[in-house]
Amino acid sequence: MKSASKMFLMFTVIAGLLLSACSEEKKEIEDKPELDKPVEEAVKIPALSDEGLFEDLHSRLTNEGFTVSEPLEADPELFGAESGMTLQINGEKLMPLHVYKFADSDERLSEVDETGYLHITDETKNERIAAKRKESFIIYLHKGHPDYDEVMELLEDL
Structure with a gap:
């Protein structure tokens, strides 16, 4: 009988420890921030946010009823641009609508004037995309965007 009560006591202690450990683990999991939720932060880009073109783009789109975000940082290396x-x-x-600033002497600016396309190349891509030029800026919106026609029409006389 003594061995049975010792076994019961050991079983009770072990079960208590396991329950305590599971409770602490659950609490740690609940305390951790959710990593699945994307964090969106608007990043001000001084090189472009000070430009009149950005202000004009943003106000035109907003005045026509579009909901427009603050500028987010783009990858200028993909387009070989100075900033984006x-x-x-x-x-x-x-x-999104992409806006990239190129050097005034960049030959691709005249390519966009002549063809309406910009050729981009990297290790995995070699493609031509439909683009619009305004001064030393290239403006690109994917043709699959639900508001593509309206946005590009609005930007025609930019």
Whole structure:
């Protein structure tokens, strides 16, 4: 009988320890921030946010009823540009409006004037994209954007 009560006592202690450990682990999991939720922060880009073109783009789109985000940082290396930004239009995160500033002497600016396309190349991509030029800026919006026609029409006389 003594061995049975010792076994019961050991079983009770072990079960208590396991429950305590599980409770602490659950608490640690609850205390951790959720990593699955994307954190969106608008990043001010001084090189572009001070430009009149950005202000004109943003105000035109907003005045026409589009919901336009603050400028987000873009990857200028992909386009071989000096700097770049994106604007989300009507909450479309996967297809933002891209605005890149190129050097005034960049030959691709005249390519866009002549063809309406910009050739981009990197290790994995070699493609031509439909683009619009304004001074030393290239403006690009993916043709799959739900508001593509309206946005590009609005930017025609930019």
